[in-house]
Amino acid sequence: MKKLIKVMFLLVLLAMTFSLASCGGSGKPTLKVFNWADYIDESVYKAFEKEYGIRVIYDTFTTNEDMYAKVVSGNADYDVLFPSDYMIKRLINEDRLAKLDFSNIPNYKYIDEKFKDLDFDPNNEYSVPYMWGTLGILYNKEMVDEPVTSWDILWDAKYSKNIFMYASQRDAIGVALKRLGYSLNSRNEAELEQAKQSLIEQKPLVLAYVGDDVKDKMVAEEAALAVVYSGDAIYSMWENENLAYVVPEEGTNLWFDSMVVPKNSKHKKEAELFINWLCDPENALKNTLYIGYSTPNSAAYDMLPDEVKNDKSAYPDDDILEKCEVFDDVSDVLDIYNRIWDEIMTAN
Amino acid sequence: MRFLRKSYVFLIFLFLYAPIIILIIYSFNASKSRGHWTGFTLQWYRELFKDSQIMTSLYYTVTIALLASLIATIVGTAASIGIFNMKKIKREIMLNINYIPVLNPDIVTGISLMLLFSSIKIPLGFTSLLLAHITFNIPYVVLSVMPKLKQMNKHLYEAALDLGATPFYAFKKVILPEIMPGVITGFLLALTLSFDDFVISFFTTGNGVSNLSITVESMARRGISPKLNALSTIMFVSVLLLLIIVNIRTSKDDTERRPKNEKTYQGNVFVSPTSHDI
Amino acid sequence: MKQYRWLAYPYAVWMMIFIVVPLLLVLFFSVTAKTPDGSMVLTLENFKKFWEPMYISVLIRSVLLAVYSTVICLVLGYPLALILAGKDFKRKNVLVMLAVIPMWMNFLLRTYSWMTLLEKNGTINAFFGTLERLAATYLNMELTLPRVNILYTESAVILGMVYNFLPFMILPIYSVVSKLDRSLIEAAQDLGGNNLVVFKRVIFPLSLPGVLSGITMVFMPAVTTFVISRLLGGAQFMLIGNLIERQFLFSGDWGFGSALSIILLLLILLSMGFMSRYEQENGGGGLW
Numbered sequence: 001m002k003k004l005i006k007v008m009f010l011l012v013l014l015a016m017t018f019s020l021a022s023c024g025g026s027g028k029p030t031l032k033v034f035n036w037a038d039y040i041d042e043s044v045y046k047a048f049e050k051e052y053g054i055r056v057i058y059d060t061f062t063t064n065e066d067m068y069a070k071v072v073s074g075n076a077d078y079d080v081l082f083p084s085d086y087m088i089k090r091l092i093n094e095d096r097l098a099k100l101d102f103s104n105i106p107n108y109k110y111i112d113e114k115f116k117d118l119d120f121d122p123n124n125e126y127s128v129p130y131m132w133g134t135l136g137i138l139y140n141k142e143m144v145d146e147p148v149t150s151w152d153i154l155w156d157a158k159y160s161k162n163i164f165m166y167a168s169q170r171d172a173i174g175v176a177l178k179r180l181g182y183s184l185n186s187r188n189e190a191e192l193e194q195a196k197q198s199l200i201e202q203k204p205l206v207l208a209y210v211g212d213d214v215k216d217k218m219v220a221e222e223a224a225l226a227v228v229y230s231g232d233a234i235y236s237m238w239e240n241e242n243l244a245y246v247v248p249e250e251g252t253n254l255w256f257d258s259m260v261v262p263k264n265s266k267h268k269k270e271a272e273l274f275i276n277w278l279c280d281p282e283n284a285l286k287n288t289l290y291i292g293y294s295t296p297n298s299a300a301y302d303m304l305p306d307e308v309k310n311d312k313s314a315y316p317d318d319d320i321l322e323k324c325e326v327f328d329d330v331s332d333v334l335d336i337y338n339r340i341w342d343e344i345m346t347a348n
Numbered sequence: 349m350r351f352l353r354k355s356y357v358f359l360i361f362l363f364l365y366a367p368i369i370i371l372i373i374y375s376f377n378a379s380k381s382r383g384h385w386t387g388f389t390l391q392w393y394r395e396l397f398k399d400s401q402i403m404t405s406l407y408y409t410v411t412i413a414l415l416a417s418l419i420a421t422i423v424g425t426a427a428s429i430g431i432f433n434m435k436k437i438k439r440e441i442m443l444n445i446n447y448i449p450v451l452n453p454d455i456v457t458g459i460s461l462m463l464l465f466s467s468i469k470i471p472l473g474f475t476s477l478l479l480a481h482i483t484f485n486i487p488y489v490v491l492s493v494m495p496k497l498k499q500m501n502k503h504l505y506e507a508a509l510d511l512g513a514t515p516f517y518a519f520k521k522v523i524l525p526e527i528m529p530g531v532i533t534g535f536l537l538a539l540t541l542s543f544d545d546f547v548i549s550f551f552t553t554g555n556g557v558s559n560l561s562i563t564v565e566s567m568a569r570r571g572i573s574p575k576l577n578a579l580s581t582i583m584f585v586s587v588l589l590l591l592i593i594v595n596i597r598t599s600k601d602d603t604e605r606r607p608k609n610e611k612t613y614q615g616n617v618f619v620s621p622t623s624h625d626i
Numbered sequence: 627m628k629q630y631r632w633l634a635y636p637y638a639v640w641m642m643i644f645i646v647v648p649l650l651l652v653l654f655f656s657v658t659a660k661t662p663d664g665s666m667v668l669t670l671e672n673f674k675k676f677w678e679p680m681y682i683s684v685l686i687r688s689v690l691l692a693v694y695s696t697v698i699c700l701v702l703g704y705p706l707a708l709i710l711a712g713k714d715f716k717r718k719n720v721l722v723m724l725a726v727i728p729m730w731m732n733f734l735l736r737t738y739s740w741m742t743l744l745e746k747n748g749t750i751n752a753f754f755g756t757l758e759r760l761a762a763t764y765l766n767m768e769l770t771l772p773r774v775n776i777l778y779t780e781s782a783v784i785l786g787m788v789y790n791f792l793p794f795m796i797l798p799i800y801s802v803v804s805k806l807d808r809s810l811i812e813a814a815q816d817l818g819g820n821n822l823v824v825f826k827r828v829i830f831p832l833s834l835p836g837v838l839s840g841i842t843m844v845f846m847p848a849v850t851t852f853v854i855s856r857l858l859g860g861a862q863f864m865l866i867g868n869l870i871e872r873q874f875l876f877s878g879d880w881g882f883g884s885a886l887s888i889i890l891l892l893l894i895l896l897s898m899g900f901m902s903r904y905e906q907e908n909g910g911g912g913l914w
Contacts, residue, residue: 032555032556037566037567037569038567042400042401046400057555057556058401058556059554059555059556059558060566062566062569063876065875065876065877065878066875066876068878069874069875069876069878070472070554072878073462073466073472074466074469075462075465075466075469075470075471075472075476075554075555076471076472076554076555077471077555078555167861169876203862206860206862207778207860208777208778208859208860208861208862209860209861209862210860210861211569212569213568213569213572216572217745220745220747221746221747222745222746222747239380334877338876338877338879342680342681342864342869343680345861345862345864346680346681346683346684346864347680348683353709356705356706356709357706357709357710357721360702360706360792361721361724361725363789363792364724364725364728364789364792364793365728366743367736367737367739367740367742367743367789368728368731368736368739370739370742370743370749371735371736371739374742423636423637423640424637426633426634426636426637427633427634427636427637427638429630429633429634430630430631430632430633430634430635430637431634431637433628433630433631434631434634442634442637442638442641445641445645445646446641448645448649449645451846451894451895451898452649452891452894453846453847453849453850453867453887453890453891453894454847454850455850455852455867455870455871455887455890456652456850456870456887456890456891457648459652459870459874459883459884459887460648460649460651460652460887461644461648462874463648463651463652463655463880463884464643464644464647464648464651467651479644480644482640482644483640483644483645486637486640490637515629519630540730544729544730544732544733546733546734546853547853551874560732561732561734564732564734564735565734565853568734568735568738572738572742576735576738577735579735580731580732580735583730583731583732584727584731587727587730587731588727591723591727595719595723
């Protein structure tokens with residue numbers, strides 16, 4: 001018994017020395033990065049740490065709202081964030097972002113002109129695009145024999161309990177709005193009510209509302225159809241060749257995840273250095289090949305293998321892109337969106 | 349009848365262990381996706397040790413669990429002795445408040461602590477996580493030490509004083525040995541709770557500090573990786589080894605020191621995390 | 627020993643800061659609202675918001691699912707506890723240890739593992755498929771086994787709860803039953819009671835304290851879980867835990883989230899109060 005106690009105390013002492021060593025430690029500057037889960041090739045930021053002697057504290061989130069809640073709670077002081085379009089707009093509107101000094105980000109020149117002057121940051125002051133993509137339908141060619149062209153197929157009773165919906169309020173409501181021919185960014189209560197009704201009507205057909213694990217589930221052929229982001233679709237198609245991805249003809253969501261620096265960041269210089277590092281063509285290439293999403297970096301795009309470059313799922317033609325809409329910040333009517341989602345999720 | 353019983357026990361244990369067996373088997377599966385066996389590999393174990401995210405969170409989990417349970421054990425044991433000697437009303441109040449974190453749903457505890465940290469501007473991270481863990485650990489220490497104090501013969505301590513022992517000496521030689529089993533149970537209970545906690549940690553950490561459960565949750569959201577299977581296999585084997593060692597030790601200790609028929613204390617084996625972690 | 631009272635003071639301070647104040651904060655947020663100009667006003671709006679069929683139905687579903695799982699845990703766990711406590715098994719201690727070990731593993735990993743087992747192309751169905759094929763080739767038999775199809779249903783959520791909480795039912799019952807005075811049972815048998823009578827009149831009443839704490843230890847976490855319903859239920863069955871999580875991590879409606887927390891807390895306290903009254907009438911015991 002005595003020995004046992006001694007061993008325990010030894011363990012605790014060990015833990016304390018460890019924690020002291022890691023807290024006190026080197027006087028290296030640190031950079032706190034808050035990115036989507038599984039959204040970077042780890043070697044890229046490890047190389048950044050080596051190159052500049054800056055310690056990167058890397059933390060991840062799973063939804064924009066999750067990130068927003070953490071950032072505004074006042075409990076976190078991140079230096080680089082990776083929010084999507086509408087969330088960037090919200091952060092800008094609420095005056096939470098710092099204007100970037102682009103002279104520190106020379107690699108910005110590699111960003112394709114197509115991805116500059118976007119609505120959420122019209123003068124390119126706050127954000128640098130990191131990845132982009134679309135929202136569409138991933139389906140299994142063995143289980144779906146008709147051509148998939150429209151969102152309507154997700155309401156087809158033939159595929160009852162064979163459909164995965166994306167468990168994201170904004171995306172699911174967006175799909176319903178698009179199907180009904182409305183804007184993704186509708187603020188009209190009647191339109192939103194219709195979208196709600198149609199999602200409630202769809203609920204019995206849905207197998208499950210899932211998150212990012214939809215990739216694995218589609219690869220394992222658990223369902224015939226799923227609403228997914230293009231990058232996840234591409235990843236799944238690498239793993240299972242029965243899968244195909246389509247952007248429905250009614251149009252869809254075109255989205256951008258960009259890098260921004262919060263206003264209260266104490267390491268803005270290092271943050272810009274980091275952003276510049278990720279815009280380096282070699283690094284951008286590594287990241288896009290690792291995660292499967294489309295890169296806005298034209299130099300990295302040129303270096304891609306041909307089969308990726310010509311993959312219409314990742315880099316769709318302009319006529320498809322024209323039908324797409326970018327999410328706008330709807331925080332003024334967020335209560336309605338929240339309420340609708342509660343009603344759908346609690347419906348029987 | 350005997351056969352019936354045995355098969356019943358077997359079925360229940362099959363139910364309890366099926367998911368664990370699956371985890372272990374798939375940790376050696378060469379294919380990345382589930383459900384298909386394509387060959388034996390140790391690749392996931394190698395990758396596991398290279399994964400800095402998992403390794404960092406493992407480090408935080410162990411550090412937090414050890415620190416929190418040690419502090420909780422010290423504070424909690426002291427508190428139990430203090431509470432035990434209080435007047436009835438005060439004692440009741442203390443014990444009832446002590447019960448709150450035990451009864452409180454984890455999600456409410458987590459949220460209330462999050463609200464506290466954000467209103468007194470403690471940044472979420474190592475410190476907040478440690479404070480939260482100590483907070484939910486202490487009550488279990490108190491609850492394990494209290495019964496031992498009640499069982500103790502009060503006159504022993506007074507006798508020691510009468511025989512000329514200083515209060516400190518008497519404390520060390522009389523009280524402490526009596527309550528030690530409770531203290532150790534409390535420590536182990538705190539350690540386990542802390543090691544496996546998800547919900548409270550989920551709400552009280554941030555800024556790059558995450559424990560194993562949180563990392564597992566966020567990684568698994570992107571589809572469960574075989575690396576996590578490898579991790580759970582290692583955890584399972586270490587828990588198994590630890591329990592076996594502890595059990596051998598206790599039974600040895602007990603046979604050395606106690607007469608055979610006396611009931612040995614039922615500490616270690618039955619220390620179990622409460623249902624509080626889900 | 628009175629001079630040791632001061633030893634409790636550090637913990638008393640700790641309690642104030644980390645237990646009492648946080649709860650008061652939750653209470654505070656639940657009864658206040660921010661007006662557009664930024665000041666705080668007292669309001670019952672958050673509680674009123676809950677008083678709506680859709681949110682009430684969430685509460686009812688949470689309670690029902692928790693009750694189902696508790697009952698199933700009791701039905702499955704009680705016999706096991708009795709068997710373990712009985713004399714038949716030589717390696718009793720090992721078995722009890724085996725019942726505890728799963729709880730030491732990360733519960734998320736175990737729950738994910740159930741998904742692998744239950745999926746349409748999951749391990750169980752694959753196993754049945756293999757059996758059918760083996761029967762066809764070696765026994766020349768047309769074997770049709772049923773397929774498991776319960777993932778993303780309420781049954782899967784209940785299964786997840788039962789799986790995760792079953793040990794909490796087994797252990798308290800086991801520890802009460804194994805401490806029962808053997809001579810009582812023998813006396814009852816000597817007096818001519820058959821096994822059923824002995825069980826009904828002696829063992830069961832004496833095991834009640836263990837049953838009660840088992841029920842509490844299963845019901846409490848089952849009613850508040852938010853992970854099991856999300857994973858195994860495919861997010862289709864919103865439970866009160868999910869609703870609370872959503873308010874804090876998604877909608878940012880701290881007021882409503884706090885009100886829900888208070889309601890949940892009251893629910894737990896009520897059922898605990900009910901249980902402890904019952905327990906006192908029956909002679910106490912249990913958890914520790």
